[in-house]
Amino acid sequence: MDDGSTRSGHEESARIARGGPAERRDRHILLGVSHPSGDPALHRTFEIRAAYDAAAGGWAAQIGEQNQNEQPAAWRGSGSATEPRAYPSPAVCLGAAVAMLVAAVDRDAAESS
Numbered sequence: 001m002d003d004g005s006t007r008s009g010h011e012e013s014a015r016i017a018r019g020g021p022a023e024r025r026d027r028h029i030l031l032g033v034s035h036p037s038g039d040p041a042l043h044r045t046f047e048i049r050a051a052y053d054a055a056a057g058g059w060a061a062q063i064g065e066q067n068q069n070e071q072p073a074a075w076r077g078s079g080s081a082t083e084p085r086a087y088p089s090p091a092v093c094l095g096a097a098v099a100m101l102v103a104a105v106d107r108d109a110a111e112s113s
Contacts, residue, residue: 024052026049026050026051026052027049027050027090027094028047028048028049028050029047029048029094029098030045030046030047030048030066031045031046031047031048031098031101032044032045032046033045033046033101033102033105035105035109036106036109036110037109037113042109044065044105045065045066046063046064046065046066046101047063047064047066048061048062048063048094048097048098048101049061049062049063049064050087050090050093050094050097052090053085053086056085056086057086058086058087058088058093059086059087059088059089059090059092059093060077060085060086060087060093061077061087061093061094061096061097062077063077063097063101
């Protein structure tokens with residue numbers, strides 16, 4: 001069992017600089033969602049950011065669809081009236097946003113065909 005007494009000064013200063021386990025830095029992912037038709041011209045790319053929202057008491061996602069220049073367009077929240085807007089961890093927050101985006105892309109494809 002490691003009680004931390006064997007840490008070097010460098011490791012300890014790095015841990016302190018990162019903020020330790022209670023840190024709440026924003027996390028983000030880039031997500032490519034393929035179109036059900038398989039047509040690469042219809043594939044869509046999104047950037048999803050999870051940020052801790054102290055007022056909501058959890059992690060909230062912001063989603064921006066990337067344009068052809070790989071720049072995010074307008075950012076929007078991932079929550080809705082029927083789904084929570086704050087999640088207990090960034091992983092849960094990002095996972096919920098991914099599931100919502102894939103369902104939305106599939107729904108858009110079904111409506112346009």
